Amino acid sequence: MRKPLLSHDELVTRGAEYFLRHLSLDCVIFGYHDRQLKVLLLKWKDSGRWSLPGGFIQKEESLEDAAQRVVAGRTGLAPKYLHQFHAFGDPNRGKRNHGFEYEKNNKVSWLEDRFVTIGYWSVVEFSKVIPTPDVLTSECRWWNLDQIPELILDHRTILDKALVSLRQYLNDFPLGQDLLPQQFTMPELQRLYETILGKSLDRRNFQKKLLGLNVLTRLAKRKTGGAHKAPYLYKFHSARYARAQKTGWKFGSI
Amino acid sequence: MRKPLLSHDELVTRGAEYFLRHLSLDCVIFGYHDRQLKVLLLKWKDSGRWSLPGGFIQKEESLEDAAQRVVAGRTGLAPKYLHQFHAFGDPNRGKRNHGFEYEKNNKVSWLEDRFVTIGYWSVVEFSKVIPTPDVLTSECRWWNLDQIPELILDHRTILDKALVSLRQYLNDFPLGQDLLPQQFTMPELQRLYETILGKSLDRRNFQKKLLGLNVLTRLAKRKTGGAHKAPYLYKFHSARYARAQKTGWKFGSI
DNA sequence: TATCGTTGTGTACTAATTACACAATGATAT
DNA sequence: ATATCATTGTGTAATTAGTACACAACGATA
Numbered sequence: 200m201r202k203p204l205l206s207h208d209e210l211v212t213r214g215a216e217y218f219l220r221h222l223s224l225d226c227v228i229f230g231y232h233d234r235q236l237k238v239l240l241l242k243w244k245d246s247g248r249w250s251l252p253g254g255f256i257q258k259e260e261s262l263e264d265a266a267q268r269v270v271a272g273r274t275g276l277a278p279k280y281l282h283q284f285h286a287f288g289d290p291n292r293g294k295r296n297h298g299f300e301y302e303k304n305n306k307v308s309w310l311e312d313r314f315v316t317i318g319y320w321s322v323v324e325f326s327k328v329i330p331t332p333d334v335l336t337s338e339c340r341w342w343n344l345d346q347i348p349e350l351i352l353d354h355r356t357i358l359d360k361a362l363v364s365l366r367q368y369l370n371d372f373p374l375g376q377d378l379l380p381q382q383f384t385m386p387e388l389q390r391l392y393e394t395i396l397g398k399s400l401d402r403r404n405f406q407k408k409l410l411g412l413n414v415l416t417r418l419a420k421r422k423t424g425g426a427h428k429a430p431y432l433y434k435f436h437s438a439r440y441a442r443a444q445k446t447g448w449k450f451g452s453i
Numbered sequence: 454m455r456k457p458l459l460s461h462d463e464l465v466t467r468g469a470e471y472f473l474r475h476l477s478l479d480c481v482i483f484g485y486h487d488r489q490l491k492v493l494l495l496k497w498k499d500s501g502r503w504s505l506p507g508g509f510i511q512k513e514e515s516l517e518d519a520a521q522r523v524v525a526g527r528t529g530l531a532p533k534y535l536h537q538f539h540a541f542g543d544p545n546r547g548k549r550n551h552g553f554e555y556e557k558n559n560k561v562s563w564l565e566d567r568f569v570t571i572g573y574w575s576v577v578e579f580s581k582v583i584p585t586p587d588v589l590t591s592e593c594r595w596w597n598l599d600q601i602p603e604l605i606l607d608h609r610t611i612l613d614k615a616l617v618s619l620r621q622y623l624n625d626f627p628l629g630q631d632l633l634p635q636q637f638t639m640p641e642l643q644r645l646y647e648t649i650l651g652k653s654l655d656r657r658n659f660q661k662k663l664l665g666l667n668v669l670t671r672l673a674k675r676k677t678g679g680a681h682k683a684p685y686l687y688k689f690h691s692a693r694y695a696r697a698q699k700t701g702w703k704f705g706s707i
Numbered sequence: 708t709a710t711c712g713t714t715g716t717g718t719a720c721t722a723a724t725t726a727c728a729c730a731a732t733g734a735t736a737t
Numbered sequence: 738a739t740a741t742c743a744t745t746g747t748g749t750a751a752t753t754a755g756t757a758c759a760c761a762a763c764g765a766t767a
Contacts, residue, residue: 221473222569258567262542286540286571288516313512315476317540317569386745403747404725411723427744428732640714657716658756665754681713682763 218255227361230325242338284364288315472509481615484579496592538618542569638684
C-alpha cells in the first residue's frame with residue numbers, strides 16, 4: 200500500500216494544488232462475514248462522526264484509478280471489481296456540514312467548498328482486509344449493514360443507492376468471487392445471495408439456477424467441522440466467470 | 454426559455470466565477486421521428502466540430518437542475534425525465550482536445566482545464582423541440598443515430614453508453630410517454646421499441662406483452678390517412694405509467 | 708369488385724420459474 | 738452400538754412466461 204500523498208495539515212491547506220476542486224469520490228466497500236453484509240466506515244478525527252471511505256481525484260488521475268487508490272488505501276487490497284453507480288451533487292452537500300470547519304490561519308480550507316461526489320462500490324474478501332484509516336480519520340472498521348451509525352452529509356443516501364445497485368448487479372452478473380473464499384459450499388453461496396438480496400431463496404431452485412449459469416466447478420467433498428452432512432465444495436470457473444462478468448447473464452428481454 | 458447567463462467571451466474568461474471548475478455535464482437528448490432514433494448535436498463555433506449538448510454546473514445548482522437547464526436550453530422543453538447514467542473522467546479528456554484553444558489576452562481559459570463530465574440522457578417529443586444552439590455553438594440539429602458525425606473528445610463513448618443505458622431502461626421501465634404523441638397506435642409503439650432496441654419484434658407477442666404491463670388505454674378507432682386497415686389508438690394511463698416509472702416492471706429475480 | 712398491404716386476434720409449443728418431499732450423511736446424545 | 742437431529746443432495750410436477758406461427762377483417766387503390 201502506498202503512503203498517502205499529503206499529511207492532514209497539507210491536505211487541509213494545500214490539497215487543491217494536487218486534487219481537482221469540488222470533486223470527490225466515495226466508496227462503498229462491501230464485505231461478507233458470518234452471514235452478514237458489512238461495509239467499511241471511517242471515523243473522522245475532527246468531528247468524531249462516521250462516513251464512507253472517500254478521496255479526491257488527483258489532477259492527472261482517472262476516476263477509476265482514484266477509486267482504486269481509495270479502496271486499496273482502506274483495505275490493503277487491490278480491488279478486483281469497482282462499480283461506479285451514481286454522482287451526487289446536491290448544492291448543500293459538503294458545505295460545512297460534516298460537523299467541523301476546516302481552516303488554517305483564518306483561511307477556510309478548500310474542503311469547505313461545495314463538492315460533487317462520485318459513488319463507487321466494491322466487494323472485497325472480508326478476511327483479507329486490513330482496515331486502515333486515512334489522514335483525516337482516526338478509525339476504520341466494518342459495520343453490519345443493519346447497524347449503520349448516523350453518517351455525515353448524504354452518505355446514508357449514497358450507501359442506500361449503492362446497495363440497490365449491488366442488488367441489481369447481482370441479478371445480472373456473477374458475484375461472489377471477491378466476497379467468498381476460493382472454495383465454498385452451495386449453502387454458503389446461497390446465504391451470500393440471501394443476505395445481499397435480503398430475502399430467502401429455495402435451496403433446490405437456487406442450486407439449479409446457479410449451476411445452470413455455468414460458472415461453478417464442483418470439487419471433492421468436504422468434511423471439516425460441520426456437524427452435519429458434509430456439503431460439496433465449489434469454486435468459480437475463472438474464465439467463464441470473467442466472461443460473464445463482461446456480458447452479464449441476460450442480453451435483453453422484451 | 455431563459456436567456457443564457459453569460460456571453461461567449463464572458464464564459465471563456467469568467468465562467469469559473471459562476472460555475473464549478475473541472476465539472477461539466479453532457480446530455481444525450483433522444484428524439485424519435487419517422488422510424489428513426491435521433492439525438493440533438495451541436496456544432497462548435499470555433500472548431501466547427503460536433504458535440505453533445507453540454508453545460509456547466511452553477512455554484513449553487515444541483516446536477517439535476519443543471520441538466521434540466523441544458524435540455525431546456527437546447528430544446529425549448531422542460532424534460533419530463535432525466536437519467537444520469539455515468540461520469541466520465543479520463544484525465545486527458547477536455548484538455549485542448551476539442552479542436553480549439555480558448556484563450557483571451559494570452560490567458561488560457563478555464564475551459565482548457567481537465568473536465569470530469571456527468572452524462573445524462575433524456576427523451577423528448579421530437580415535434581415539439583426547437584433546436585437551439587448555445588453561446589459556444591452555431592448550430593443545433595437532430596442526427597439519426599446511425600449517421601452520427603465524428604464527435605469531439607469522448608462524446609462518441611458517452612453517446613454509446615447512453616444508448617446502452619436507454620436500452621436497459623426500456624426493458625425495466627415504461628418509455629414512450631415523452632417520445633410519442635399523446636395518442637399512438639400499437640404498431641407505432643412497436644416500431645419505437647424496435648428502433649431503440651435495434652431488433653425486430655413479433656407483432657402479436659409485443660402487443661400481448663405491452664398490454665400485460667397494464668399502462669395502456671385503448672381509445673376508439675382511427676381512420677385518418679392510413680392506406681390500410683385502421684389501427685386502434687392508445688394512450689398511456691398516466692397514474693399507472695407514473696407508478697411503473699418509479700418501481701419498474703421487475704422487482705428482482707434470481 | 709378485386710387486389711393488396713396492414714391490422715386484429717388466438718393457439719400450440721417451449722423454456723423458465725416455482726413449489727414441494729424424501730433419502731443420505733455425519734456428528735452428538737443415549 | 739444405535740437413535741436422533743439438523744443439514745445436505747436430488748428430482749418431479751405445476752405454473753408461468755416467452756416464442757412461434759396463420760388466418761380473417763379492414764380500408765384504400767386499381
